[in-house]
Amino acid sequence: MKKTDRKRNTSEKDSVFEKRKKVIYDFICDDLYVPMKAKEIAAVLQVPKEQREDLRAVLDALEAEGKIFVSAKGKYTKGQAKRLTGTFQAHARGFGFVIREGETEDVFIPEEQTCGAFQGDEVEFIITRQKESASLGGGERRMEGKIVKILSHTTTRIVGLYEKSKRFGFVRPDDQRVLKDIYIPEGKEKGAVSGHKVVVELTSYGGQDMKPEGKVAEIIGHINDPGTDILSIVKGYDLPMEFPERVMNQAERVAKDVSEADMAGRLDLRDWQMVTIDGEDAKDLDDAVSLTMENGNYKLGVHIADVTNYVQEKSALDREALKRGTSVYLVDRVIPMLPHTLSNGICSLNAGENRLALSCIMTVTPKGDVIDHQIAETVIRVDERMSYTSVAKILETQDEAERDKYRTLVPMFEQMAELSHIIREHRKQRGSIDFDFPETKMVLDENGRPIDIKPYERNTATKMIEDFMLLANETVAEEYFWRELPFLYRTHETPDDEKIKKLSTLINNFGYHIHVGNGVRPMEVQKLLGKAEGTPEEALIDRLALRSMKQAKYSPENTGHFGLAAKYYTHFTSPIRRYPDLQIHRIIKDDLRGRMREERIAHYEKILPEVALQSCVTERRAEEAERETVKLKKVEYMKERIGEEFDGVISGITRWGAYVELENTIEGLVHVTNMYDDHYEYFEEQYELIGAHTRNVYKLGQPVRVRVLGVDRLQRTIDFEFCEADSRQQSDRES
Incomplete structure (x- = not known):
């Protein structure tokens, strides 16, 4: 067919289509028209069956133009749905x-x-x-x-696995939310070969029947090379690894030893007995604690590194810290918010060194009430760098060698343990919720391969520091709320009624109850967790309750913290690794130095909403990246254990199977096709799966024994199957 003939045919088809659109539109606009479905329109207009698809195309075109819209029941009416x-x-x-x-x-x-x-x-x-x-x-x-x-489009780059075809290549995205492979034209692969993890720059987002297209912007490394897996996650979340040269140069310039001029005008606490207590591997020590007794009350000092002395507002360091928002703790590395010169150097409260701090010194009664406090710029000198393990040995197991080594500090540690218990009980009485989930402790070899995975339990020392930091955060937040100055709070809203109703339905199956009325109170959630404590279903009840909660966030408005049952709460204690803490230190110092005039207040009122939003975004990004690296290493660990059997608990039920969590915190999925049934019955209200033929019942919280079927490194998933010989499986037709 000649080119002119093809053009003529196309033009004729377009003309016919436009005429049909006019007929249908005029029909729908008629005063006598009542909303109809497509098949009803076809019947009224006597559209032949073979032309029903053409009618659908006409209706879709009119809808896309906004001339008509289809209701929830599939009926077409004139006008445009609210966009x-x-x-x-x-x-x-x-x-x-x-x-x-x-x-x-x-x-x-x-x-x-x-x-x-x-x-x-x-x-x-x-x-x-x-x-x-x-x-x-x-x-x-x-x-x-x-x-x-x-x-x-906000997604412009995608990380994935490159695979070479004859005349082109394609990339399988790591992010499972990107459902299509990325087409890489010949010559746009930048030398990548099959098996390379790459960063793709998108040039086209594709369409209904067309794949997205892109070009390789960076080759991360081969999938089998050590470190490539973690680096792929780093690139996928666009986490900045290197600091710009300007930022590094500025960090070097400001990281000077503390001088007499630096200490001038500050409260000198260098003769106070104080320690840092952190994990063995920690290098950025941003909080120290001290404790003495005064008139029968506890005088608790929480001393935080004065990072703002070195990171000036609007400086290159400050802009980079805001961009990063937080330090990111991956399984094999830390991506810091500030250069190591600061975070591990002059801003780290290293023992025996003069350091600048912002201190919150609180007088606490034996009942746990803070009856007085002072917030001040200070200079301190830490006596000892302690670890959680060492302090736990002193307090929990009464280790003689450890107690002798730190004998001058033991009385203070014992008083700290007393005060910690008092503070915790005081929080409990007002309804604070304590989710005690074991974190994952991962041991890697020199090549980054996981050789052991186990739960990391909190001990007396970790709880003690947590209690002191929470108290300081609350005290600072309340002080600045009543000063009515611009401030940044850490808020946690009351859960939605719907989620609490769903939680109530689920826990009823285990014999528990939670009040569902006009909003739930923290005390009721706390009582629920207390009743479940020590029972086989404790971890499950904790998890279900946590899932019903909202996410905490940063906000210039103080709306309270539901989980802590606190009217006032902020983040004051980690300015080395969290930007919100750094921001409120600036506000506090401006206030202490008498600079909080109208102009400065207006400045903070303007920037705080942006700082809060950026801090929330970077916090979520960091949490997701940290979670993905942990999942990846868990998959690598289980890859070496395919065919082995483990004890676990059903932690989730979905339409596609049952999730099972093992004692070492690893979670995998038993697909419904692996349940020895042709099909199954799913009961959302009870959250259980019942085999249609065997009548095996799979319930939330049920102990089971599973076998590892396989893993998928790209999707970071683990597949289990229930062991047939597991006597704990239920098979009750009456269930």
Whole structure:
């Protein structure tokens, strides 16, 4: 066919399509028209079956133009549905959610309605289904929507595994929320070969039937090379590894020894007995503690490194610290917020060295009430660098060698243990919730391979420092709340009623109860955890309760901290590794030095919302990256143990299987196809799976024995199967 003929045919088709659009639009605009579904429109207009798809295309085109919209029940009406905007959060299973600023509830987006949106995209969407009663398991279904337009892409680079084909290449993204491989044209691979982990710069986001396209911007290393796995996560989360030269030069210039001029005008506490207590490997020691008795009361000093003395506002160091927001603690390395010259040097409260500090000195009664306090710029000299292990030996096991080695400090440690218990009980009485989850302790060899994974339990010393830091944070927050000055708080909102109702339903299956009325109180959650303490289901109840909580955040507005049952709370104690702490130190020092005039107040009121938002974003990023590196090493560890059996507890039930957590904190999934059943019955309200044929019951919190089936390093997942001989499996037809 000639080119002119093809053009003529295309033009004729377009003309026919436009005529059909006009016919359908005029029909829907008619005064006698009532909302109809597509098949009803086809019946009224006598559209032949073979042209039904053409009708659907016409309706879709009119909807895309905003001339008509389809209701939640699939009926078409004149006009445009209300268009909303938000941020798209993708899910590895294809669907996603849109988060709207100022709204507490997100909107579910089915897989077929995502419009090709990427994780983090700013999108325009419409609501297709309002909240309604769910048909399964009670409760309510969330709102559903449809993305109609992508306003902007935030994902510009993707990390993944490069694979070479004959005349092109493609990259399998590490981020499971990116559902399509990235097409790499010939000549755009930058020398990458199959097995290389790479950073891809996107040049096209693809479409309905077209893959995204990109070019290799950086080769991280081969997947089998030591360190490549962690570095891929670092690059994937865009974590800055190196400091700019300007920042490093500035750090070198300001990291001078403490001089007499530096100490002038400060409260001199160098003759006070004080220690730092940290993990054995810690190098950035930003808090020291002291304790004496005075008139029957405890005089507790929490002394925090005065980092603001070296990191001036708006300096290159300050801008870089705000950009990073926080130090990131990965399994094999730390990515610091500040250069090591500062964080491990002059800002670290090293024993025997003069150091500048910001101190909160509190007078605490034997009942745990803070009856007086002083916040001051100080100069200190730490007597001893202690570890949690060493202090625990002194206090818990009464280790003679350790007590003799630190005999001059033992009386203070014993008083600290007393005060810690008092403070903890005082918090408990007001309803503070204490989630005592074991963290994962990971031992790696010189090549970064995991050789041991086990729970890392808190001891007396870790709890003691936690209690003292919490008390200082509360004291500082309350002081500056009542001063009515601009400030940055750490807030934690009351949980949503829906989540508490769901928690109530779940725990009822274990014989527990929580009051569901006009808002839950922290005390009720605390009582629930107390009842479950020491029981087989303790870890599960703790986890379910935690999942019902909201995330804590930074805010210039003080709305209290639900989890701590505290009216006032902030982060004051870690300015080396958290920017919010650094920010409020500046505010405190401006106040102490009499600089808090109108101009300075206006300045802080302007910048604090931005600082709070940036701090929340970087905190989430750091948490996700830390979690991903732990998952990766757990997968590597279990790869060497395929076929082995382990004891565990069912930690989650979903439509695709049961999650099982082992005693060493590793979690894997038993897929429904591995449950010896053709299909299964899922009960959302009871949160259990029941085999359709065997009637085996799989419940939350149930002890089980599992066998390792396999692992997926790219997806960082572990697959289990239940052991058939496990006598603890239930097989009760009446369940």
